[in-house]
Every structure is written in C-alpha cells, then in structure tokens.
Amino acid sequence: MVVDQPSPARGRGRPRGLSERVRRDVFTAVRSMLMTVGYEALRIDDVATAAGVHKTTLYRQWSSKADLVRDVLVAAETAAMPRPDEGSWVGDLEKLAEGLQRLFNHPTTLALLRTRMTANDERLTAGLQEVATSEMEFVGAPFRRAVSRGEIDPDADVSMLVECMHSMLITRATFSRRPIDDEFMDRLVRLIRTAAGTGPSAPATLPPATDA
Known part of the structure; x- marks a missing residue:
C-alpha cells in the first residue's frame, strides 16, 4: 500500500x-x-x-x-492512520489494524525503520521516537475508551497492549521482514483481544518462519 x-x-x-x-x-x-x-x-x-x-x-x-x-x-502516518471512534472496541480495533497495516507497509516507514537500525544520527533517532510516541498515544485512545465503557478488562494494562501491538509490527517490518498482510493482522488483532480479555484465544503455535 x-x-x-x-x-x-x-x-x-x-x-x-x-x-x-x-x-x-x-x-x-x-x-x-x-x-x-x-x-x-x-x-x-x-x-x-x-x-x-x-x-x-x-x-x-x-x-x-x-x-x-x-x-x-509524519505526513505518511497522518495519511495512513484513521482516528477511529466506531462506538465499539472491536470496531475501533479493526480500524486501527487497517491503518497500522497501511502505515507499516508504506515504503517510507519501512525505509526509515530499517535505516534507524544502522544510522548513527541522534537527531533522526529523536525525530522517529517523537513520531512513535505520538502514534502510540492515539493508538491507545480506543483502548482507554474501551476500559471506560467496560468493554475490556478494567485491569488490562493498556500501555503494554499498545506497546505490544506496535513492537510486533516493528519486529515484523525490520527483523523478520515477513509480510504484514491480512492474515498477520487478523492474528495480531485476535491476540490483542485475547490479552484484553475480549476475544477467542489466538493459535498456540505460529507458522514456521520462511526466508521470504
């Protein structure tokens, strides 16, 4: 995309x-x-x-x-990411997943994530961290609304759920370099819902890694 x-x-x-x-x-x-x-x-x-x-x-x-x-x-992030408020936790999470899939498949995002792993540029690192912090803040908004509406476990660690979602996408994009496709996003959403106490369990085993 x-x-x-x-x-x-x-x-x-x-x-x-x-x-x-x-x-x-x-x-x-x-x-x-x-x-x-x-x-x-x-x-x-x-x-x-x-x-x-x-x-x-x-x-x-x-x-x-x-x-x-x-x-x-920032421009790519703004264009790719929705600010969902669908009236339900599941609807918001699905919209977030669609936006994150677009963002992490964007060539600019991929190039900068991979550059950050090797570039010795403190100003770039600080700038990317600023973007990531902002991104996790608005990704967390639907989680916090879901807690206030009683849709997810009130004891759910929202910050950890958001960080997990974000980190898994970064890992996929930079380390394993495997597709961030619909199948992966479905599994990720299922995993987050399970961790939040609102969905069926994700598969206990993951498919084997490939060289692709």
Missing part, C-alpha cells in the same frame, strides 16, 4: 510558508531518495534539485535532513 499525497503534519514541525504543491514535490523527492540512495546519502541540496526549488527554501523550513525526513514520515 502506498500513500502518494502527504497531509499536513498535525502541527508538529509543520513547515510554514510553502505551498501544498511545493511541499508535495519535496516530500515526493525525499521518499524517492530514501528508496534509491538511502538516508545516509540523502542531501537537502539534491532534494531541492529534484523538487525544482531553491535549496535555501528548504533550509529555511528544515535545519537538517533529519527534521525533513521526520516530517515526511
């Missing part, structure tokens, strides 16, 4: 003074370069050339490539 058009970055580090067209062209150039040359070789000057804008325009908006890349990821 590919999210082609960036959305405004929810006020966090959102660049001001750029038109939507210029911002779109810049973010498209960054996504392309992350795929082709990787984060380490990405240069703001090259992004400016690819986007057809002067480099000083970008430097006025972003003081480093880490800040620029963070905003590209």
